[in-house]
Amino acid sequence: MHDSLQVLLSQEQIAKKVEQLGRELSHEYQGKEPLMVCILKGAVVFFADLIRCITIPVKIDFMAVSSYGKATKTSGVVQILKDLDSSIEGRHLVIVEDIIDTGLTLNYLLENLKSRRPASLKICVLLDKIECRQVEVIPDYQGFVIPDEFVVGYGLDCADKYRNLRDVCILSRP
Numbered sequence: 001m002h003d004s005l006q007v008l009l010s011q012e013q014i015a016k017k018v019e020q021l022g023r024e025l026s027h028e029y030q031g032k033e034p035l036m037v038c039i040l041k042g043a044v045v046f047f048a049d050l051i052r053c054i055t056i057p058v059k060i061d062f063m064a065v066s067s068y069g070k071a072t073k074t075s076g077v078v079q080i081l082k083d084l085d086s087s088i089e090g091r092h093l094v095i096v097e098d099i100i101d102t103g104l105t106l107n108y109l110l111e112n113l114k115s116r117r118p119a120s121l122k123i124c125v126l127l128d129k130i131e132c133r134q135v136e137v138i139p140d141y142q143g144f145v146i147p148d149e150f151v152v153g154y155g156l157d158c159a160d161k162y163r164n165l166r167d168v169c170i171l172s173r174p
């Protein structure tokens with residue numbers, strides 16, 4: 001049996017939203033040269049599009065984290081697989097994440113990064129499954145609120161599949 005994919009957000013809808021987020025960030029970080037931090041791997045497509053919609057100077061860095069748990073749910077136990085390349089003390093940080101579900105991953109990450117004393121720390125997330133939250137994490141910049149469905153595409157995966165789809169799709173498995 002095959003997986004079934006149903007488009008939730010089209011590439012056109014996503015592109016429009018990403019441009020809007022880029023404009024907002026360009027306005028709010030004028031003169032601050034923010035450090036844009038991509039959380040690998042899921043945010044990579046969003047990140048690449050977003051930074052090109054920002055019209056002020058930015059720097060970029062990458063972090064990779066893994067959360068242990070069942071295949072499609074996180075447990076809150078987070079391991080840093082790749083850390084930032086340099087110190088963030090005194091820098092204006094924008095964490096770029098693909099999706100917030102329970103909030104456990106970002107909650108851990110935020111506590112970890114705050115202890116390194118950045119000048120400011122904000123979250124920009126493309127997708128927010130607000131109804132699934134287990135700990136309070138409120139994104140400062142948010143693309144879309146989506147229902148409690150498992151989604152893939154535009155960087156998001158299921159067992160490393162589907163990241164290269166242009167749309168965000170709901171995945172149903174037989």
Ligand code: IMP
Pocket residue numbers: 042067073074097098099100101102103104105106149150151152156157158
């Ligand atoms: P949280 O810790 O529950 O907020 O989960 C965040 C992480 O779980 C994301 O960075 C994704 O890697 C993964 N995740 C949560 N929901 C989905 C989904 O619908 N599709 C793909 N990955 C998801």
